[in-house]
Amino acid sequence: MRITCPHCGARDVQEFTYLGDANPQRPEGMATTEAAMHDYVYQRDNPAGRHRELWYHGAGCHAWLVVTRDTRTHAIEAVDTANAIAKGDAA
Amino acid sequence: MRYSIFSLAAQTLKGHRGWTPAWRDAAPKAEYDVLVIGGGGHGLATAYYLASQHGITNVAVIEKGYIGSGNVGRNTTIIRSNYLLPGNTPFYEWSLKLWEGLEQDINYNAMVSQRGVLNLYHSDPQRDAYARRGNAMRLAGVDAELLDREQVRAMVPFLNYRDGRFPIQGGLLQRRGGSVRHDAVAWGYARAADQRGVDIVQNCEVTGLTIEGGRITGVETTRGAIKARKVALAVAGNSSRLAGMAGMRLPIESHVLQAFVSEGVKPLIDNVVTYGAGHFYISQSDKGGLVFGGDIDGYNSYAQRGNLPVIEDVMESAMALWPGLGRIRMLRHWGGVMDMSMDGSPIIDHTPVQGLYLNAGWCYGGFKATPASGWCFAHLIARDEPHEVATAYRLDRFATGRLIDEKGAGAQPNLH
Structure with missing residues (x-):
């Protein structure tokens, strides 16, 4: 499996570290409920198919990436930096 | 047919032409008391212990492929009970004790080898x-x-x-x-369950769960609808998909x-x-x-x-x-x-849906757990209360903070 890093180009998956599902958003700790925090920490959609996930390019540019990948085939559909997504200007 | 040295000798004299299939390839009936989804080691063991320990024989195991095509045939066949935490130790030790008597119990040579x-x-x-x-x-x-x-x-x-x-x-x-011949575990439980009246239905994929008023009443499958009073999920690897059919999210990747x-x-x-x-x-x-x-x-x-x-x-x-x-x-x-x-330990519990039971989250340690998983899951399904060695494997432990994290890795599944 290779991931095409927006900064570094196509690189072997060994250069990256996996964190997990990119969709859960951390609730504001002081304002939220226990149930919402539980859902954020523990519950996952775990789809068989398209999955948006966070990878860290530790042996490259040190960027956090959001990779859209099919969990049934490992085919990668899109790679953006998490920074670009947070700013709303992802490709 | 009971397997023994005598049946082997008799078949040898007949040129091994008299062996019969070890279990029936059943067609699904319209209705069962208990429907076990997943024809792997855990599902087949559950069905066997429902029949042998609780007298519940109007049971079907439905499997999307052929039995034993999932993780019971994809592991490294190791059995052990060297766990540290109180929630785990009695469960895995009970599993090892069941392994020790398994072959006599199910009359099938699973090649259990306590080699250390x-x-x-x-x-x-x-x-x-x-x-x-x-x-x-x-x-x-x-x-x-x-x-x-x-x-x-x-x-x-x-x-x-x-x-x-x-x-x-x-x-x-x-x-x-030690180690055990893994395929023989699936086949041996299938044969023993079948002999007690359990239907083993292969090539039957669940496409939906039928839930009415918060209670499960049956499942939709590729071979038609099947009604059931109780439905038990033993589909590790695909637990999130099946639970999703009941509108649930699980603490599993x-x-x-x-x-x-x-x-x-x-x-x-x-x-x-x-x-x-x-x-x-x-x-x-x-x-x-x-x-x-x-x-x-x-x-x-x-x-x-x-x-x-x-x-x-x-x-x-x-x-x-x-x-x-x-x-x-x-x-x-x-x-x-x-x-x-999320904590590296399994779940054997009720779900919020009445009559729907969950056996999941085995991480990569499910094979050694097969007998006790089936034993405890059958106990839960039959009596609606957890077995005493599986009381810690609750689905709500993530909300209540009673996690069983042997490795201390936290809610990061790829580190367990």
């Missing part, structure tokens, strides 16, 4: 940790022996004792651990775990040995192949196949522990989809 599981340690802190684990096991009535370097060398002299970075200093040995077997060689290694300076475990099958494995690949996957970096990592661990392995060729490797839970 040896976990190596390579540093003083690791020795302390293993001593603690061994003491916890002995306090719970489980066998454990702490070996020093020379005792380990006497058992497994061919390992690398000259490694300066990770010297083998000793090991924690559980003599009652699906990950791929690879395993490997070498070409067949003469007897080389008598025990199961695990490397303490990396994640690597090895034993030898009765056919002669060296069976070994390591870490999961580390990313969500339903693919039943992994990637090369883990293969390289496993081979590096193999060579570090046992340099002589470099002369042996790898024959094949495979991948299975694991239910990686």
Whole structure:
């Protein structure tokens, strides 16, 4: 499996570290409920198919990436930096 | 037909033409008391113990492919009960006790071999940790022996004792651990369940769960609708998909775990040995192949196949522990989809849907748990209360903070 890093180009998956599902958003700790925090920490959609996930390019540019990948085939559909997504200007 | 030396002798005289299929390939009936989804080791064991321990025989096991096509046929066949935490120790010890009597119970040769599981340690802190684990096991009535370097060398002299970075200093040995012929576990439970009236329905994929007023009433399948008073999920790898049909999200991610077997060689290694300076475990099958494995690949996957970096990592661990392995060729490797839970421990519990039961989250330790998983799941389904050795495996433990995290890795499934 290779991931095409927006900064570094196509690189072997060994250069990256996996964190997990990119969709859960951390609730504001002081304002939220226990149930919402539980859902954020523990519950996952775990789809068989398209999955948006966070990878860290530790042996490259040190960027956090959001990779859209099919969990049934490992085919990668899109790679953006998490920074670009947070700013709303992802490709 | 009861299998014995006499049935074997009689069939030998008849040229082995009289053997009959070990179980019926049943067509689904319209309605069952209990429907077990998933024809793997855990599902088949559940059906068998429902029939043999609780007298519930109007049961079907439905399987999307053929029985044993999932993780019961994709593991490294190791059995052991060397767990540290109170929620785990009694459960896995009960499982090992069931393994010890399994073949007589189900009248099937599963080749249960208590050849000993040896976990190596390579540093003083690791020795302390293993001593603690061994003491916890002995306090719970489980066998454990702490070996020093020379005792380990006497058992497994061919390992690398000259490694300066990770010297083998000793090991924690559980003599009652060992290995089992994994396919035979599925086949043996299937046959024993079938003989007690359980229907085993293959090539029958569940496409939906029928829920009316918060209570399950049946399932939709590729072979039509089936009604059931109780439905039990034992579909590790696909638990999130099935639970999703009931509108539930689970504290589980699906990950791929690879395993490997070498070409067949003469007897080389008598025990199961695990490397303490990396994640690597090895034993030898009765056919002669060296069976070994390591870490999961580390990313969500339903693919039943992994990637090369883990293969390289496993081979590096193999060579570090046992340099002589470099002369042996790898024959094949495979991948299975694991239910990686958020604390590394399983779930055997009710769900919020009445009549729907969940058996999930086995991470990559489900094979050794097969008998006790079936035993405890059957108990839960039949009596609607958890079995005493499985009371900790609750679905709500993540909300209540009663996690069972053997590795202390936190809510990061790829680290367990």
